[in-house]
Amino acid sequence: MLTILGFSMVICFMYLIMTKRLSALIALILVPIIFALLGGHYAGLGGMMLDGVKTLAPTGVMLTFSILYFGIMIDAGLFDSLVRRILALVKGDPLKVLVGTAVLTMLVSLDGDSSTTYMIACAAFLPLYQRLGMNVLGMVCVVNIASGIMNISPWGGPTARAAAALHVDALEIFLPMIPAMLMGAGCLVFTAIVLGQKERARLGVVHLEDFHNGSMALGNGSAEECDRHRRPQMFWANLILTLTLIACLVVGAMPIQVLFMVGFALAIMINYPSIEHQKERIAAHASNVLAVTALIFAAGIFTGILSGTGMVDAMAKSLLHVVPESFGPFLAVFTALVSMPFTFFMSNDAFYFGILPVIAQTAAEYGITPLEIARASVVGQPVHLLSPLVPSLYLLVALAKVDLGDHQRFALRWAVFASFGLLAGGLIFGAFPLYQMQ
Template sequence: MLTILGFSMVCSFMYLIMTKRMTALIALILVPILFAFLGGFWSDLGQMMLDGIKNLAPTGVMLTFSILYFGIMIDTGLFDPLVRFILRIVKGDPLKVVMGTTILTLLVSLDGDSSTTYMIAIAAFLPLYQKLGMSVLGLTCVVNIASGIMNISPWGGPTARAAAALQVDAQAIFLPMIPAMGLAIVTLLMTAMLIGLRERSRLGVIDLGDHHHGELALGNGDAEACAAARRPKMFWPNLLLTTGLLVCLVTGLMPLQVLFMVAFGIAVMLNYPRLQEQKERIASHASNVLAVTAVIFAAGIFTGILSGTGMVESMANSLLRVIPESFGPYMALFTAVISVPFTFFMSNDAFYFGILPVVAQTAVNYGFTTLEIARASVVGQPVHLLSPLVPSLYLLVALAKVELGDHQRFALKWACLSSFALLVGGILFGAFPLYRGL
């Protein structure tokens, strides 16, 4: 009963947002409450929702101050030289624009934080896509998938979770997967080429002339307000501050929330010492902050009910019980395949700490090692970052100003292709075997 209820709830949510019958914000709140009532869980419903909100509160805080920090950096013009450099290379060619987007995102994604990646990539490229008249869905697609591939790094979330759940070394999971990641990156670059060729066929190569100077504006101010907010003399201090922040993020010196709060405070005082200027800069980014954090806390209700009612556990156990005995020698392949839908329909925590240990224990009986199963379990990450349960996804669509359902419909097939490349690469390069007999 719980399994049927859980899958029905997730499918109903996906249907409502993809058909635009509800916004993600409203659906995240009302749909799980309705299904909780249908399942008879009204007595503890409030506590479940509160627990879910508490779990996502740190993410909400981190996204709030990270948006504000990078918004301030964009206002000051920190990324303008990068955009001007990109403009000189791409010269109004949609193919080069999409390829450049992909390459830059892959490099930025090395820090393992999707939120930071999205803010930098969208801030750098969105004005260019809009100027050329290109589809912004192509931008969000390649950025989302690139982040999913690079998220397999040892300091990324899924690999760290798999290592903790199976008590193995994260580096031992990651290193044999590097060739598979390379194949997935090649696949993504081919995807970017197809998207770029399609856009070039539709638009042609556009002469930008002198109409675009490579200036970014993440806030809602007009051209004059953006120009007034620029601080070209503060470029090097801002670059040093941002570099220091990224180093601290990678090394884990402090929690992400604290780092972004402190960095934001320093950035505001450094660039806009007057109180009125600070209020104006914060107000200019308020709509972006609200668009993301409101959905994050609404997602807390969804995940709180999904976990509190036991739906996630029941969904996992039900699927594991139907595994045929003949699948035993193919457990690594099975793990890789199920990681795609499982990590889409549930959180990484639920999959890696709830399902993976059970699958790994079963696989050991067929001669597999836990490391092989751990490597297979990260195959679904390009698709996972398209899940409505991933908070950073809402940041991506909010910054790019696209509908969540439109983005998912456009990107899902390409994300599945990248996951398939990871699967094929993992088998071809020996990260995990296709078949293992007793």
């Protein structure tokens, strides 16, 4: 019953947002409540929802101040020179723009934090896409998948979770997966080429003169108004502050929420000493902050009910029970394949700490090691980052101003393609076996 209820809830949610029957915000709140009531979970429903909100509260705080921080940096003009350099390289060619988006995003994603990646990529490329008249969904697709591929670095969440759940070393998981990551990156570049050729056929190579400073802002307002907020004399100070912040994020000097809070306070004080100007800049980014944080806390209700009612556990166990015993020697490939739907329909925590140990224990009976299962388990990450349960996804679609359902419809097949690239690379280069003889 719980299994049917859980899958029905997720499918209903996806249907409603993809067909635009409901906004993601409303669906995240109402759909799980209705299904919980249908399952008879009246008692403790409020507690489940509050637990989910509390779990995502740190993420909400982090996104609030990270949006404000990068918003201030965009206002001050930190990324203007980067966009000009990109423009000089691509020369108005949509194909080069998309390939450049893929390559730059993978480099930025080395810090392992999707939210930071999305903000930097959108700051660098969104004005260019808008100026060329390109489909922003192409940019969002490439950025999202690039982050999913690079997310399997040792300091990224999935690899660390797999290492903790199976009691293995994260570096031993990661190193044999590097060739697979390169194949996944190749699939992403191929995706960018295909999308770029379509855009080139639609738009041609557009001749552009250099951007006016103000037209490069992600914020609202005219070019003259954007120019008023530029602080070119603060470029080096802003660059040093941003690089220091990213370095602290990578080494884990302090909790990420605290780092962004301190970084924002320093950034706005340095660039806009006047209290009136500070209030104006915060108000200018308030709509972006509200759009993202509201979705984050609404997602807390969804995940809280999914976990609190036991739907996640029931979904996982029921799927494992349908695996025939003869399929045992193929469990590494099975793990890689199911990591795509599993991590899409449930959180990484639920998959890596709830399901993966069960698979690894069964696989050990067929001679498949926990390290091989751990490597196979990260294959689905490009698909995972399209999940409505991933908070950073809402940040990406809010920054790019695209509809969540439109993005998922556009990007899902390309994310699956990238995951199969990781799968093929893992098999070819021996990160995990296709078939393990006992």
